[in-house]
Amino acid sequence: MNDNQLRKELKVTAIENGTVIDHIPSKSVFRVIKILGLDNIDNQILFGTHLDSKKYGDKGLIKVSNKYFKSEEINKIALAAPSATLIVIKNYKVIEKRQVEIPDTITGIVKCFNPKCITNNQNVTTRFKVIDKEDIKLHCHYCEKITKKENIQFI
Amino acid sequence: MKNKSLISINDYSKEEYLKILDIAEEFEKQPTQNILNDYVIASLFFEPSTRTRLSFESAVNRLGGHIVGFTDASSSSVKKGESLKDTIKTVSNYSDLIVMRHPVEGSARFASEVASVPVINAGDGANQHPTQCLLDLYSIRKTQGTLDNLNVAFVGDLKYGRTVHSLVIALSDCNCTFHLVSPVELKLPSSVKRFIKDKNLKYYQYTDINEVIPKVDILYMTRIQRERFADPLEYERVKNSYVLKNDMLENSKDNLKILHPLPRVNEISEDVDTNPKAYYFQQALNGVYVREALIASILGLK
């Protein structure tokens, strides 16, 4: 890590061990916290919004101490923060960096676009198959209708 | 197919639905068989649908089974605000199989996930109506001797007609050629055309029904509903151009059969009824054999 990068990391304070989720769109930081359930855990969490980013101009960032995420767990945030990078830190050192990936199925994060769907009428958790990862098309397991990218609403 | 719910026609492979059609043939030869004596079938109609309900109840009765249930939601605990989950869990205790009709899309899939007994979807809003699809397939195979390599025309509302969607999807496994006749506003959605394209099959789109009549083996007519049009004048303009009259059938193939999911309004003129190519009333009767076959198969009796 060069000095420049290091300074950027330090802006919200470095962590000894844990995970940094970088390159989150600023407006999605609270959404990501909610999707990952970070509002309900005891770990130390630091986050920032509207930080400078070379790549995107503006970004959000979350640091969670002493916590590591499984791929299927972290991929849940892909719809809210498709550009997010996961950085695994041990002993102040970057051990691993990886991009989040849109998962094959999505459970309970977004609403079905169809007002006549059972998930919008009774207490039923939404379930989708991602039939197009580029263009984001979600096929509802229940009503079998497709929710497109522009119609995605988070729960 | 023992214990396998039928929610959407896609739940069954071609091999599986052909098996149901074979069993239905046996029931057509001998419709009354005492095999459901020890079984209770729940018939839950959260919205009224007399035609479908009577067909299911006739099937159960012909097999000597017993029916519990309700014919519309106003006479049930649903009216008191009970959730679908609770209704289904309760009814699972009282029956060996649930047949359900519900106005909300996806309700049948959800019911099949909470029920401890298999569920047959008898229609979930505009989504699926798989037993209609099975009886359509049965009618086509019976009149043509095969489901494969046929020229099939669909006429009318191809956009919202769920029976059309399911049947197109099922016939996409049978190397058929599709002739799609509809007003521009009511064309077959691309989500359904995808199934035809995936199998590299051909489809042609028309706005004039007369063009397809000489070409096809099956003419599947549907109703065009006024409420589907944003502009009422547009409805008035197209409604009479998708009406089938007997004299239009002059140059049709000898093996042509006319199907319709019923009820019809005016899209097939009554002078067609006596033409031997009219098959829609027999088609409805086939629904009983197909439902007998499905119930017997799911309960592991055939």
Ligand SMILES: [Zn+2]
């Ligand atoms: Zn849905």
